[in-house]
Amino acid sequence: MAAPNSTTFSHLSFVLVGIPGLEPWHPWISIPFALMYTVAALGNCGLLLLIATQRRLHEPMFIFLSMLAVTDLILSTSTVPSALAIFWFGPKDISFSACLTQVFFVRFGLATESGVLLAMGFDRYIAICDPLRYTTVLTNANIGKIATAIVINSFCIVVCVVFLLKRLPFCASNVIPHSYCEPIGVARLACADIALNMWFGFSMVLLTIVSIEVVFIAVSYVLILWAVFKLPTKDARLKALGTCGSHVCIILLFYVPAFFTLLTHQFGHNVPKHIHILLANLYVLVAPTLNPIVYGMKTKQLREQMVCVLFQRGKWF
Secondary structure, three states, X not given: OOOOOOOOOEOOEEEEOOOOOOHHHHHHHHHHHHHHHHHHHHHHHHHHHHHHHOHHHOOXXXXXXXXXHHHHHHHHHOOHHHHHHHHHHOOEEEEHHHHHHHHHHHHHHHHHHHHHHHHHHHHHHHHHHOHHHHHHHOOHHHHHHHHHXXXXXXXXXXXXXXXXXXXXOEOOOOEEOOOOOOHHHHHOOEOOOOHHHHHHHHHHHHHHHHHHHXXXXXXXXXXXXXXXXXXXXXXXXXXXXXXXXXXXXXXXXXXHHHHHHHXXXXXXXXXXXXXHHHHHHHHHHHHXXXXXXXXXXXXXXXXXXXXXXXXXXXXXX
């Protein structure tokens, strides 16, 4: 394995070193990361199994939730095992093709999760603002079209990111100061102008996530709140708000660290590198860990079906 401070370039491989400056703490950092990843994997797999096996959960809201769980599994699994291997065993060689593959799945997971959150906001808007048309608007065919559009949009964006990275010539250090292949971190090792890589990633986030998805989510919730406060009784208002509470929590868990990470990448030159990389690792892990917990705690139907499944299994045993 190449030494972490090596400047010898190999166009076939790079070296991931984890979190620079915190190498003595890697074994301790790995403990919460391993626990969170275990919770994320078990929670999202359990959520998928519950939705798949319980017919009462075969509704648009839970179909979108299952899509979110799949995206969370892709996002966390494409990054955390690699990081844990570095924390436990030291710097890790990774081929250039494997690095590009990791970049693809990380960015695809992020873009898809944002699209799914927009679809879930649309689902809550129809359910509260136009409930009589809910079953006719969100049919299985329309849900399939929405899912296809999300996947195609994410794929097109990510392919452009990977292509821009693949075209760069590398002639300096092959050491990536990160625990996984982050596109800007890899691009900074190139011996060419990377302004196009930097601004393409930033502009695509602004045009797709900020300008379209976040704006539409915000508008949908303004309309939802307007409709909720026009309901005749306090109980009806609380029930309607309760159905949106879990989704709002998940939106905040995803977008707040996403914007912070994006802005520090682009403008946070004074942020210590180890802080930035540590937060980038948490960013791809916190939301997948907490999403199933938040939905499990705040969604009455999920809690009831979980209790029903546990009761039936306990009775069988």
